[in-house]
Amino acid sequence: MKLGINLRNYYEIIYMKNYNLSDNINRSNILTEESNHLSKNIDTVSTSKLVDIFVEEDKKPQQAISQAKHQITKSIDLIYQRLIDNGRLFYIGAGTSGRIAVLDAVECPPTFCTSPELVQAVIAGGSSSLINSSEEKEDSNSLSIKDLKERNFSSKDCLIGITAGGTTPYVLSGLNYARNIGALNIAITSVPEQQASFGSNITIRLITGPEIIAGSTRLKAGTATKMALNIISSGVMIKLGKVFDNKMIDVSISNKKLFDRALRITSSLLNIEMKEAQLLLDQAKGSIKVACIIKSSGMDQKSAFALLERNNHNLRKALKDINIEF
Numbered sequence: 001m002k003l004g005i006n007l008r009n010y011y012e013i014i015y016m017k018n019y020n021l022s023d024n025i026n027r028s029n030i031l032t033e034e035s036n037h038l039s040k041n042i043d044t045v046s047t048s049k050l051v052d053i054f055v056e057e058d059k060k061p062q063q064a065i066s067q068a069k070h071q072i073t074k075s076i077d078l079i080y081q082r083l084i085d086n087g088r089l090f091y092i093g094a095g096t097s098g099r100i101a102v103l104d105a106v107e108c109p110p111t112f113c114t115s116p117e118l119v120q121a122v123i124a125g126g127s128s129s130l131i132n133s134s135e136e137k138e139d140s141n142s143l144s145i146k147d148l149k150e151r152n153f154s155s156k157d158c159l160i161g162i163t164a165g166g167t168t169p170y171v172l173s174g175l176n177y178a179r180n181i182g183a184l185n186i187a188i189t190s191v192p193e194q195q196a197s198f199g200s201n202i203t204i205r206l207i208t209g210p211e212i213i214a215g216s217t218r219l220k221a222g223t224a225t226k227m228a229l230n231i232i233s234s235g236v237m238i239k240l241g242k243v244f245d246n247k248m249i250d251v252s253i254s255n256k257k258l259f260d261r262a263l264r265i266t267s268s269l270l271n272i273e274m275k276e277a278q279l280l281l282d283q284a285k286g287s288i289k290v291a292c293i294i295k296s297s298g299m300d301q302k303s304a305f306a307l308l309e310r311n312n313h314n315l316r317k318a319l320k321d322i323n324i325e326f
Contacts, residue, residue: 031191032165032217036210057212061224064190064206065231071204072228075186076235078201079158082184083118083236084312087156090148091121092174094138096218097162097225098123099130104229110258112242113250119233122147124170137170144174155182160232162188162225164217166196175200188228190221204228241314244269244326249288249315253281262288269326270295289315296324 027033039053065072079089091101098121105121108114122144123129124137137143153159159178163171166189175198178185187198190206206228208220237243242250247265251258266277266288272295283301284290292315293304311318319326 027165027167030165030167030195031207031209032211032221033215034210035214036212039212042212053212057209057220058223060208061206061220061227064208064224065227068204068206068228071202072231072235075160075202075204075232076239078184079186079232079236080239082156082158083240085156087158087184088117089119089158089160089233089236090151090153091119091160091162091229092123092144092148092171093121093162094124094168094170095129095133096222097164097168097171098125100222100226100229101160101162102130104226104233108233108237110252110254111248112237112240113252114237114242120151122151122174138168139170141169141173144170145177148174148177153178153181153183158184158186160186160188160229161198161200163196164190164221164225166191166198172198188225190217190224241312241316244289244292244315249292250313251288253286262286266291289313289318292326293318296326297322 036057038057042050042053045053083089091105092098093101101121102123105119108119109116124140124143126147129137148159157178159174161171161175161178175185175187179199179201185200186202186204187200188204188206189196189198190208192205192207193203206221206224208224211217211219211221213219234243242248247269248261249265249269251262251265253259253262262281263274263277266272266281267274269288269292270277270280272280277291280291280295281288283294284304285301287305289308290301290304293299293307294301296319297304299307307318307321308315311321316326
């Protein structure tokens with residue numbers, strides 16, 4: 001049974017050709033690299049005890065999010081201001097951080113019917129890094145700038161750089177580039193200020209402590225990062241009017257599940273039967289917002305679309321514009 005790569009071949013191809021002690025940065029004092037005393041000798045404990053350790057430690061990402069509430073709130077407000085002025089939101093990361101960023105970004109179009117260009121994730125090594133590890137790319141100081149320039153990243157945009165240990169050259173150079181051109185730049189890290197300072201507009205510090213497996217930031221640091229991105233992207237979309245009450249009224253109807261969801265949302269908001277909801281959605285070309293305006297105001301489709309346009313596609317503002325309480 002093969003459980004890994006040929007280590008001798010790995011060392012010859014990767015390690016021996018690229019690294020030596022004289023070039024090494026001592027990361028022993030970095031919080032995310034420290035050994036967790038609670039998981040000491042975890043390789044010797046029972047499976048039940050192993051799971052107990054994970055369950056206990058996985059409470060810390062939620063605590064970290066709570067402690068970073070102010071910075072997350074400020075990030076949402078500043079990103080929202082950029083996006084209503086035709087800016088875009090970019091995430092940048094390498095390895096686990098990049099993959100988490102991609103996961104959040106690609107969920108925005110189906111959930112909020114946004115353009116794929118509005119929220120983008122830039123990962124070291126490109127899309128192939130999603131399924132094949134290319135962590136060596138994170139050592140490049142120039143690659144992130146090239147990647148951002150290829151996407152026409154500008155001063156109108158926002159960049160969230162994710163580096164759990166605060167030392168990733170790919171991310172640091174990207175943040176520095178964003179700062180130099182006047183773009184909003186936000187750093188997400190899991191180490192305290194004395195271990196990594198970024199000079200960013202906002203730094204979100206998700207202090208989750210040493211990992212259960214020392215240095216494996218795909219664990220607590222990764223969980224906290226995903227939680228933060230969930231809140232930031234969802235918060236921005238809510239402020240943009242993509243949510244009404246607690247429902248995704250800009251859902252992209254691209255499969256049977258989402259069609260059913262759109263029907264149920266329309267039916268619930270308007271307190272009508274599903275058959276009528278489908279007729280309204282047909283009239284509205286699949287737009288829940290337009291369906292709601294047609295039903296509540298008696299407008300035709302073209303007028304309802306125009307009303308939304310005048311109100312930046314915000315249903316609540318559009319209804320208020322014509323003195324309708326919903």
